[in-house]
Amino acid sequence: MTATEAEAEADSAVVGDDVYTDGTLVRDPDIEESLSQDEYDPKGTLALLLVYFLILALMWTYMYFVEFLGNGATVVG
Amino acid sequence: MSTPGETAGETVESAREMLPDNSFLIQYPHVSRVVRSLFLTAFVAFGIGAFMGVLQALHRTGIARIVESADYYTFLTLHGVLLAIVFTIFFLAGVFTWANTRSLDRPPVSKRFTWFWVVTMSAGTAMAGIAMLAGLLPSIDISADVLFTFYAPLQAHPIFYIGLAVFVIGTWLAGIDWFRQFLAWRREHPDERIPLQSFMVLTTMIMWFIATLGVAVEVVVFLIPWSLGIMPAPNPLLTRTLFWFFGHPIVYFWLMPAYLLWYTVLPKIAGGRLFSDPLARVVFVLFLLLSTPVGIHHQYLDPGIAEGFKFIAMTNTMFLLLPSLLTAFTVVASIEHGARQRGGTGYFGWLKALPWRDPAFTGMALAGLMFAAGGFSGMVNAGMNINYLVHNTLWVPGHFHLTVGTAVALSFMAGAYWLVPRITGRKLYSRPIGLFQVVLWFVGMVFMSAAMHRGGLAGIPRRTAEPQYPQVAFETVAGSVGSLRLQLAFGGVLLFVSALLFLMNVGLTAMNNKPARGLDSALPPALSGPEQSPTVLDNLKLWALIAVVLVILAYSLPLYSIVQGAGLYPAGQEASPAVIAPLLEVIA
Amino acid sequence: MHVHNYEKLWLGASLLLIVGFISTIVYGAAGAGITMVNDEGGQVNPKELGNTSGFDDPGVTKVGPNEYEVHIVALQFAFQPGTVELPANSTVTFYVTSRDVVHGFEVAGTNANTMVIPGEVSQITVEFDEPGEYGIVCHEYCGAGHHSMAAELIVREPSNFTMQDDTQTPTSGNETTNATATPTGGESA
Numbered sequence: 001m002t003a004t005e006a007e008a009e010a011d012s013a014v015v016g017d018d019v020y021t022d023g024t025l026v027r028d029p030d031i032e033e034s035l036s037q038d039e040y041d042p043k044g045t046l047a048l049l050l051v052y053f054l055i056l057a058l059m060w061t062y063m064y065f066v067e068f069l070g071n072g073a074t075v076v077g
Numbered sequence: 078m079s080t081p082g083e084t085a086g087e088t089v090e091s092a093r094e095m096l097p098d099n100s101f102l103i104q105y106p107h108v109s110r111v112v113r114s115l116f117l118t119a120f121v122a123f124g125i126g127a128f129m130g131v132l133q134a135l136h137r138t139g140i141a142r143i144v145e146s147a148d149y150y151t152f153l154t155l156h157g158v159l160l161a162i163v164f165t166i167f168f169l170a171g172v173f174t175w176a177n178t179r180s181l182d183r184p185p186v187s188k189r190f191t192w193f194w195v196v197t198m199s200a201g202t203a204m205a206g207i208a209m210l211a212g213l214l215p216s217i218d219i220s221a222d223v224l225f226t227f228y229a230p231l232q233a234h235p236i237f238y239i240g241l242a243v244f245v246i247g248t249w250l251a252g253i254d255w256f257r258q259f260l261a262w263r264r265e266h267p268d269e270r271i272p273l274q275s276f277m278v279l280t281t282m283i284m285w286f287i288a289t290l291g292v293a294v295e296v297v298v299f300l301i302p303w304s305l306g307i308m309p310a311p312n313p314l315l316t317r318t319l320f321w322f323f324g325h326p327i328v329y330f331w332l333m334p335a336y337l338l339w340y341t342v343l344p345k346i347a348g349g350r351l352f353s354d355p356l357a358r359v360v361f362v363l364f365l366l367l368s369t370p371v372g373i374h375h376q377y378l379d380p381g382i383a384e385g386f387k388f389i390a391m392t393n394t395m396f397l398l399l400p401s402l403l404t405a406f407t408v409v410a411s412i413e414h415g416a417r418q419r420g421g422t423g424y425f426g427w428l429k430a431l432p433w434r435d436p437a438f439t440g441m442a443l444a445g446l447m448f449a450a451g452g453f454s455g456m457v458n459a460g461m462n463i464n465y466l467v468h469n470t471l472w473v474p475g476h477f478h479l480t481v482g483t484a485v486a487l488s489f490m491a492g493a494y495w496l497v498p499r500i501t502g503r504k505l506y507s508r509p510i511g512l513f514q515v516v517l518w519f520v521g522m523v524f525m526s527a528a529m530h531r532g533g534l535a536g537i538p539r540r541t542a543e544p545q546y547p548q549v550a551f552e553t554v555a556g557s558v559g560s561l562r563l564q565l566a567f568g569g570v571l572l573f574v575s576a577l578l579f580l581m582n583v584g585l586t587a588m589n590n591k592p593a594r595g596l597d598s599a600l601p602p603a604l605s606g607p608e609q610s611p612t613v614l615d616n617l618k619l620w621a622l623i624a625v626v627l628v629i630l631a632y633s634l635p636l637y638s639i640v641q642g643a644g645l646y647p648a649g650q651e652a653s654p655a656v657i658a659p660l661l662e663v664i665a
Numbered sequence: 666m667h668v669h670n671y672e673k674l675w676l677g678a679s680l681l682l683i684v685g686f687i688s689t690i691v692y693g694a695a696g697a698g699i700t701m702v703n704d705e706g707g708q709v710n711p712k713e714l715g716n717t718s719g720f721d722d723p724g725v726t727k728v729g730p731n732e733y734e735v736h737i738v739a740l741q742f743a744f745q746p747g748t749v750e751l752p753a754n755s756t757v758t759f760y761v762t763s764r765d766v767v768h769g770f771e772v773a774g775t776n777a778n779t780m781v782i783p784g785e786v787s788q789i790t791v792e793f794d795e796p797g798e799y800g801i802v803c804h805e806y807c808g809a810g811h812h813s814m815a816a817e818l819i820v821r822e823p824s825n826f827t828m829q830d831d832t833q834t835p836t837s838g839n840e841t842t843n844a845t846a847t848p849t850g851g852e853s854a
Contacts, residue, residue: 033418034418035414035417035418036604037604037605040414040417040604041669041671042352042406042409042410042413042414042669042671042672043424043671044409044413044416044417044421044423044424044425044427044428045406045409045410045413045671046671046674046675047424047425048409048425049405049406049409049675049678050678052405052449053678053682055453056453056456056682057682057685059453060453060456060457060685060686060689063457063463063466064460064463064689064693067466067534067554068462068463068465068466068693068776069693069697071466071774071775071776072774072775072776072795073772073775073776073777073791073792073793073794074465074697074699074775074776074777074791074792075465075699075700075701075702075776075777075778075779075789075790075791076698076699076700076790076791076792077700077758077789077790146809146812147809147810149812150806150808150809150811153806222808222809224806228767230765230766230767230783231766231767231806231807231808312784313766313767313782313783313784313785314782314784314785317767317782352669352672353667353668353669353672355666355667355668356668356672376780377701378701378702378778378779378780379702379780379782379785380702380703380704380706380779380780380781380782380785380786380787380788381704381706381708381782381785382703382704383703383704384700384701384703387701387703391687391690392687395683395686395687396683398679398682398683398686399676399679399680399683402675402679402682403672403675403676403679406671406672406675407672410669410671410672456686459686460686460689460690461690461694461701462690462693462694462699462701463690463693465699465776465777465778466776466778468771468778468780468804469769469771469778469780469804469805470771470804535773535774536771536773536774536775536802537773538769538771538802538803538804539804540804540805540806540811541802541804541806541811541812542811542812543812543813544802544812546800546802546813546815547815548800548801548815548816548817549773549799549800549801549802549815549817550800551773551774551800552774605667605669609666609667610666610667611666638704642704642707642708642785643708643784643785647708647710647784648710648712649710649711649712649713649783649784650711650783650784651711651712651765653741653765653766653808654808
């Protein structure tokens with residue numbers, strides 16, 4: 001798909017003023033809904049960040065105890 | 078490239094009338110001009126700095142050595158100063174000018190004062206730039222091959238230090254301008270909460286005022302008189318410590334404008350609302366308090382500093398992780414809100430409902446993802462004794478190319494795709510090229526940074542023209558050093574191509590005759606608004622005072638003991654290279 | 666102040682991470698015995714190293730049954746001495762200082778790593794258990810020839826190790842001119 005085609009396709013689907021960087025946002029008004037503070041629980045965010053937490057804990061353990069303490073001579077005084 | 082439904086005769090001038098009345102360019106044409114001129118300097122510096130970068134990537138890996146290895150360090154100085162100081166700070170000055178004006182809904186107090194600081198910053202940049210570039214011409218007796226970390230006894234020409242001082246004064250004036258703008262707003266709105274973007278600008282600038290005191294003392298009290306030959310060489314450890322007093326908080330000076338974009342612009346682009354205005358304020362206050370009393374973590378392996386001081390710097394640094402980890406939650410929850418409003422479902426399925434075809438969104442999202450990885454290598458850097466493993470190895474530039482080189486730089490590029498149409502009234506030249514460009518940056522950085530981190534674990538030093546030694550065999554955990562070199566150079570080339578595409582896309586946008594559309598400058602209100610937070614968060618004087626006290630607590634004893642150790646001007650220190658003959662000797 | 670419960674949970678997880686990181690570092694210091702280079706090395710005059718005990722004749726000195734001291738002078742663009750030989754199963758204290766600008770000292774492939782600052786002495790004690798050959802590199806930019814600044818460290822089987830020559834001992838009557846000897850670590854490809 002060339003740039004021109006992409007723009008043409010996007011332009012045809014523009015809805016509303018609140019738009020993409022270049023004025024070509026694709027939005028489907030049917031699925032759009034307004035979520036208020038009380039209705040919204042960021043469970044996806046929590047899930048992503050718990051995965052990140054596990055990665056950090058594992059990587060830290062690996063870096064400290066394998067890469068660092070296993071890296072031969074170390075300064076002890 | 079013509080799009081259907083657009084008449085050929087439509088020009089930017091006539092289109093300005095079509096812009097909504099609340100678009101930034103219509104409301105603040107003069108401020109838009111200031112931002113354009115700041116961005117222009119930023120992007121010129123970015124182009125030159127990126128070119129230096131690809132030369133280095135090819136040189137140190139031995140793939141193509143176009144310049145002499147002795148000149149490598151001149152290029153390295155240019156790369157560091159142009160990208161880490163000129164590009165970042167000019168761009169953020171543009172973002173802050175825009176954000177402060179937009180959120181306070183009033184222009185700066187004096188046009189002349191605004192242009193005065195723009196000119197001051199530019200003049201300082203030009204002086205430092207001339208000193209660095211002259212290092213490439215042996216016929217001119219000027220050089221500044223001191224790298225971005227300019228401490229004694231390596232010496233640059235005085236014009237380099239004076240240029241830096243002038244530049245920093247320019248940034249102070251900019252901060253004063255933004256504060257005056259805020260105070261003028263305050264007189265008209267005595268009881269309102271500080272608008273969020275302005276709050277971010279002001280807290281960041283207070284942090285910057287405190288942080289730059291270190292480098293101001295280093296440069297004005299010690300380096301300039303020394304380079305002019307008026308005073309003897311200062312205590313090298315003292316100049317290092319003063320440099321890092323400034324050298325770590327500058328990291329947050331780069332990062333805060335990226336955070337400003339993530340907190341305020343990214344939710345809008347994602348079709349959502351900021352999850353929590355109160356936590357955004359808490360995060361910026363934490364950065365104001367904790368950014369500066371941590372600089373000694375860059376000196377974990379310095380002799381002459383007691384271990385206790387290093388430990389204190391480490392605990393402060395570790396707690397500095399907190400505002401970034403909170404940012405991760407608030408920002409991701411804000412874009413998830415956008416995805417859910419647009420039909421996203423599930424624990425991870427909502428990610429598909431995000432506007433991935435928008436380079437402004439995708440650029441910032443990838444920048445945030447890279448920051449998650451850079452955050453990890455930063456945690457390792459922050460750990461005191463594990464620093465023995467990575468200190469001054471290639472791991473360190475691997476780390477900061479993820480943070481300043483991607484989290485910041487890629488957010489700035491993505492932000493430019495969103496902001497440049499708003500300050501020019503011109504339509505972005507090409508969204509697909511923009512999208513390709515931000516993804517290419519991400520891919521290039523994956524190659525380059527991964528190779529750097531692994532090379533660092535093998536002990537390969539940073540900032541070295543030819544890290545190939547007859548005496549040394551570097552051993553990697555997996556893969557050969559040769560393959561790491563290839564990956565590093567390949568990534569560097571991709572990054573350079575991406576930088577060129579960005580500059581081309583932005584340059585053609587500035588010349589684009591098609592009008593931008595739909596530039597409503599309003600930002601959606603936060604889900605949890607400022608009314609849900611205590612007003613003490615807006616007490617800037619209180620936070621500034623606590624920040625100063627923390628800095629005094631963290632630095633007074635270490636500085637005292639360093640000066641007690643070797644003195645301010647220890648015997649036997651000598652400039653290298655002696656850039657100009659010491660004035661005292663000339664007189665004698 | 667309103668904070669969503671999920672964000673409170675994440676705040677708790679973040680604090681747990683931070684405390685975990687600090688605890689690991691404390692374990693490294695107290696449990697594994699890792700010490701940071703600090704201010705114990707004291708100060709020297711970088712122009713007077715030729716008259717400073719230890720640095721006037723850089724190299725290896727035996728100070729106990731399995732204990733050695735190594736004085737090293739860093740200069741643009743070499744280390745003195747350019748080759749250090751030590752026996753395995755020894756405890757070695759390095760005293761490193763600079764004659765001119767800031768340098769780095771890193772035994773590549775180990776955690777023996779320190780900054781070298783003119784006027785300050787970096788004192789680090791390292792245990793070498795296994796024989797091996799290591800490169801020493803300067804990892805702090807120190808001028809146009811920075812990339813050629815390296816040396817080598819050879820850890821020998823104790824049975825193969827002899828102190829190289831008498832000039833390395835403090836009782837030697839050798840001149841102190843060694844401190845300004847020609848750089849030896851320099852010729853990089």
